[in-house]
Amino acid sequence: xxxxxxxxxxxxxxxxxxxxxxxxxxxxxxxxxxxxxxxxxxxxxxxxxxxxxxxxxxxxxxxxxxxxxxxxxxxxxxxxxxxxxxxxxxxxxxxxxxxxxxxxxxxxxxxxxxxxxxxxxxxxxxxxxxxxxxxxxxxxxxxxxxxxxxxxxxxxxxxxxxxxxxxxxxxxxxxxxxxxxxxxxxxxxxxxxxxxxxxxxxxxxxxxxxxxxxxxxxxxxxxxxxxxxxxxxxxxxxxxxxxxxxxxxxxxxxxxxxxxxxxxxxxxxxxxxxxxxxxxxxxxxxxxxxxxxxxxxxxxxxxxxxxxxxxxxxxxxxxxxxxxxxxxxxxxxxxxxxxxxxxxxxxxxxxxxxxxxxxxxxxxxxxxxxxxxxxxxxxxxxxxxx
Numbered sequence: 001x002x003x004x005x006x007x008x009x010x011x012x013x014x015x016x017x018x019x020x021x022x023x024x025x026x027x028x029x030x031x032x033x034x035x036x037x038x039x040x041x042x043x044x045x046x047x048x049x050x051x052x053x054x055x056x057x058x059x060x061x062x063x064x065x066x067x068x069x070x071x072x073x074x075x076x077x078x079x080x081x082x083x084x085x086x087x088x089x090x091x092x093x094x095x096x097x098x099x100x101x102x103x104x105x106x107x108x109x110x111x112x113x114x115x116x117x118x119x120x121x122x123x124x125x126x127x128x129x130x131x132x133x134x135x136x137x138x139x140x141x142x143x144x145x146x147x148x149x150x151x152x153x154x155x156x157x158x159x160x161x162x163x164x165x166x167x168x169x170x171x172x173x174x175x176x177x178x179x180x181x182x183x184x185x186x187x188x189x190x191x192x193x194x195x196x197x198x199x200x201x202x203x204x205x206x207x208x209x210x211x212x213x214x215x216x217x218x219x220x221x222x223x224x225x226x227x228x229x230x231x232x233x234x235x236x237x238x239x240x241x242x243x244x245x246x247x248x249x250x251x252x253x254x255x256x257x258x259x260x261x262x263x264x265x266x267x268x269x270x271x272x273x274x275x276x277x278x279x280x281x282x283x284x285x286x287x288x289x290x291x292x293x294x295x296x297x298x299x300x301x302x303x304x305x306x307x308x309x310x311x312x313x314x315x316x317x318x319x320x321x322x323x324x325x326x327x328x329x330x331x332x333x334x335x336x337x338x339x340x341x342x343x344x345x346x347x348x349x350x351x352x353x354x355x356x357x358x359x360x361x362x363x364x365x366x367x368x369x370x371x372x373x374x375x376x377x378x379x380x381x382x383x384x385x386x
Contacts, residue, residue, distance in 0.1 A: 002081060003081055003084075003085035006045070006048065006082055009045050010045065010052070011064070011065075013027075013030060013045060013049050014052065016030065017049070019306055022300060022302070023050065023053070023300070027046060027049070044082070050140070050302075051071045051072055052067060052068050054071050054075055054117075054137055054138050054301045055074075055117060056119075056137065056305065057118070057119050057304065058112060058114075058116040058117045059109055059116070066109075069083070069086055070112070071138070072087075073087065073093075073094070073101055073104075074098065074138045075140075076094055077095060079091045079092075079094045098135045102114060117134055117137060118133070118134055118137060118297075120344070121134065123309065123312070123344050123345060124343050124344065125343055125344065125345045125348045125368050126349065126368075127368050127370075128368055128378070132372055132373065133372045136298055136372035137298055137301060137304070139375060140178050140298070140299075140375075141196075141298045141299050141371070141375045141376055142175040142176060142177065142178055142197075143175070143176045143177065143182075144174065144175050144195060144196050144197045144200070144376060145173075145176065145193065145195065146173055146192060146195045146227070146230075147172040147173075147174060147192045148190060148191055148192055148193065148230065149172075151192065154191055155192055156168075156174075158185050158186055159174075159176070159185065162185045164176060164177070164180055164185070171200070173197055175197065175374075175375070188256075190257055195227070196371070196377045197376040197377075198376050199224070199227075199379065201369050201379075202224065202337070202339055202379065203227045203228070203231060205337050205365070205382075206227070206231060206337060208228060208232040208235050208283075209232065209283070210232060211234055211235070212232065212283035213281070213282050213283050213284075214228060214235050214236070214237055214238070214283060214285070214286065215237075215239075215285045215286070215326075215329065216237065216239045216240070216286045217240055217267075217269060217285055217286065217287050217288075217322070218240075218241060218269070218288050218322070219241050219247070219288075220241060220246055221246060221249055221253055222239060222250040222259075224288050224339070225237060225239055225250075225262070225286075226257055228286065229257075229259050236261065237259075237261065237262040237263070238263045238264075238265065238280065239262055239264055240264070240265040240266070240267040241267070242268050247264055247266065269322040269325050270322060271325070272325060277329055280329055281329060281330070282330055282331060283331055283334050284330075284334055284335050284337070285326055285327070285329070285330055285336040285337070286336075286339065287322065287336055287337065287338050287339065288340075289322060289323070289338065289347075290315065290322075291315050291319070291340040291341060291342040292307065292311060292315055292342050292344060292347060293341050294307070294341075294343045294344055295340070295341045295342055295377050296341050296377045296378075298372070299377070312346040315347050316346050316350060316351065319340075319351045320351065320354050323336075323351065323355055324358070324359060327355065327361060332386050333385060333386060334385065334386055335385055335386075336355075336361065336383075336385075336386070338351065338355065338380075338382045338384065339379065339382075340379065341378075341379050343380075347380075348366075348368070348380040348382075352382045355384055356384070361384040361386060362384060363382065363384050364384060365382070365383050366381065366382035367380070367381055367382075
């Protein structure tokens, strides 16, 4: 009976879910309107709806209920009462690896093709293992934190006391089970920053020097700025974004982290900002460009069903426009760090190509950060010199 009710709830959520809305924004409102659901009910419902979308574009003609069974089998490694009730023959094989599970699914549904889950594998950046990337979509990424200098012992002790399983990934990076309620373990503090492992690894490309002037051009909530500051606290920093509300949140985050020496500017970087930045020259620019976010769809699998490959054309034009308006404020011989959380070559290598050919920058190094191998986001980073 419990499994049947869980399936009914899944259908209710799926029927009420509006496309183009992140599940992370929709589900809290749904649960507020359905207060009769306990914490276990909400947890199971969340798992089911997220897992359902992990099937991406595969088996589109199959009823939603059957698609859910397929993805519950693919996404879980331990048996649960839901799958045990509806597909006991698959529940008995829950510990099989993904390839073995796919054989069983294909036997039941001959139309199943792994490539259909994410049907744009031909558009992926060079060096991405397509099969590994596709299979990673069935795995919920971990939560990562970056421990601030001097607080390693306190953070690990706090996690241990709370009974949280964690892994030290090196360089102050800690991986935790997704959904870990850090705010319940660590009330207001400045011991760490929540930041994906791949995002933390972009720091290797910054290489700031003391008293440098840096610009975080698309600063968002300031994660890359804080990373830069952790490497060289004596830099002079300018941060900008097109969204005023984001910059307000950035102020709060910087204050908690103890970063107080910075200038803040509200800028639309698709426009010429020479009047605002006429006397600014930078020793380094971080361009964490707006993109499709395809490297993060393990966290937001609903985006796979909503995506159209033609959107990469929009992002490509946007990235080129921003790069053109940003790079001209770079001092000769100094670096611009181009970053995306995209897995598509149109937003990665193609933009580097543009910056080399059209903006006369020299490519020093570029890399796909293969988060799909580490239960993290997949990102791209390039260091170019003016």
